[in-house]
Amino acid sequence: MLRAEALECSGCRQACHVMLYSDTESKLFGKTPIKHIVLMQMRFDGLLGFPGGLVKPSEETLEAGLSRELLEEIGIALPISVEDHVESRFAPTSSPSSSSSSSSRLIIHFYVKKIEEELIREVEKAAASTAADHGLEVLGMVRVPLYTLKSGAGLSFFLSHSFIGNARSQLVRSLLRLHLVSPNELHKALAQTLQMHARSAEDLQEALAFTEVQKRHF
Ligand code: APR
Ligand code: MG
Numbered sequence: 001m002l003r004a005e006a007l008e009c010s011g012c013r014q015a016c017h018v019m020l021y022s023d024t025e026s027k028l029f030g031k032t033p034i035k036h037i038v039l040m041q042m043r044f045d046g047l048l049g050f051p052g053g054l055v056k057p058s059e060e061t062l063e064a065g066l067s068r069e070l071l072e073e074i075g076i077a078l079p080i081s082v083e084d085h086v087e088s089r090f091a092p093t094s095s096p097s098s099s100s101s102s103s104s105r106l107i108i109h110f111y112v113k114k115i116e117e118e119l120i121r122e123v124e125k126a127a128a129s130t131a132a133d134h135g136l137e138v139l140g141m142v143r144v145p146l147y148t149l150k151s152g153a154g155l156s157f158f159l160s161h162s163f164i165g166n167a168r169s170q171l172v173r174s175l176l177r178l179h180l181v182s183p184n185e186l187h188k189a190l191a192q193t194l195q196m197h198a199r200s201a202e203d204l205q206e207a208l209a210f211t212e213v214q215k216r217h218f
Helices: 003-008 062-074 096-100 117-129 155-159 167-177 183-217
Strands: 013-023 036-043 052-055 085-090 106-114 138-143
Touching: 003 085, 003 106, 013 062, 013 117, 013 167, 036 117, 036 167, 052 062, 062 106, 062 117, 062 138, 117 138, 155 167, 155 183, 167 183
Parallel strands: 013 106
Antiparallel strands: 013 036, 013 052, 036 138, 085 106
């Protein structure tokens, strides 16, 4: 859906999120180049997502609304422009009934913005100190590990976490589009993520069984 089309839906709720990223010369353990820093956040609901939130198109432009949300969540009102816009689409709906009434439909606008590494560091500091939402709606900013270590650790483990809405696919598509990770590497990482999911399910079963026993004692 085009940005302009989305705005025509006056009954829809609209939200904007942004992927902030930079290049970097930093090396993990002094040897593995991390190449790029991509910022996400751990949300209040335990899910990973991008900074941003609900905007009010009747009072502000999408981009001004996004900057306002950034001030709340990362402590800096980074200017976002129409050129940073990537896509607009309806948020995936959990129940079919909510998709039928347009008043409850949510349109998600996604942006990406490349900034200097120094600014990424400032964002990380402000997010944990002056940002109003810190510790409340936002539990912390996180960097996405884009590398895969010899052990297989890195991107695949990160992708196995739980994400809000379509944030995982927004991340994967952006990594490809911006050439931050090669298609081959990403494909391998995702295949490993799927394998890990099976192992996680076993861990969870075990933890569940453990709490089942504990429950009986209290
Ligand atoms: N893809 C799809 N949907 C998303 C994504 C994403 N990547 N990121 C967020 N959403 C959805 C969320 O589920 C939420 O319903 O967009 C909506 C708004 O995004 P938030 O960043 O959660 O909104 P924010 O304005 O920061 O918080 C407002 O949202 O869940 C409520 O009560 C909570 O006060 C909070 C309010
Ligand atoms: Mg938010």
